[in-house]
Amino acid sequence: xxxxxxxxxxxxxxxxxxxxxxxxxxxxxxxxxxxxxxxxxxxxxxxxxxxxxxxxxxxxxxxxxxxxxxxxxxx
Numbered sequence: 591x592x593x594x595x596x597x598x599x600x601x602x603x604x605x606x607x608x609x610x611x612x613x614x615x616x617x618x619x620x621x622x623x624x625x626x627x628x629x630x631x632x633x634x635x636x637x638x639x640x641x642x643x644x645x646x647x648x649x650x651x652x653x654x655x656x657x658x659x660x661x662x663x664x665x
Contacts, residue, residue, distance in 0.1 A: 597642075598633040604646060607634075608664060615639040617658075622665040625652040 597614075599607055605626035612619040614636040628650050634642035640662070647654045647664050656662045 595635055595637045596633050597636050600631045601629045602631075604628050604630055604650060604652075604664070607646065608643070611636070611639050611642055617660045617662060619643065619662045619664070622663055625650060625665050 597610060603626065605621040607630060608619045608621040611634065619639070630646060630650060632649070634645065643654050643662060643664055646652070652664050654662060654664050
């Protein structure tokens with residue numbers, strides 16, 4: 591899927607997914623707190639990493655904060 595602009599995962603920790611999405615966009619993405627240890631499955635577009643993070647947050651009851659153009663936190 592990554593060759594077609596998607597990242598597909600099954601039962602991975604949110605922190606691991608966020609770290610993988612971090613490779614597809616400028617800046618740094620970090621998962622904090624209990625959210626980081628939750629697991630998620632799905633297919634996420636690597637061409638819209640911000641949208642992917644929003645989707646992850648909505649699916650697990652989390653929030654996304656962009657503290658600057660260089661740091662985005664999901665918690």
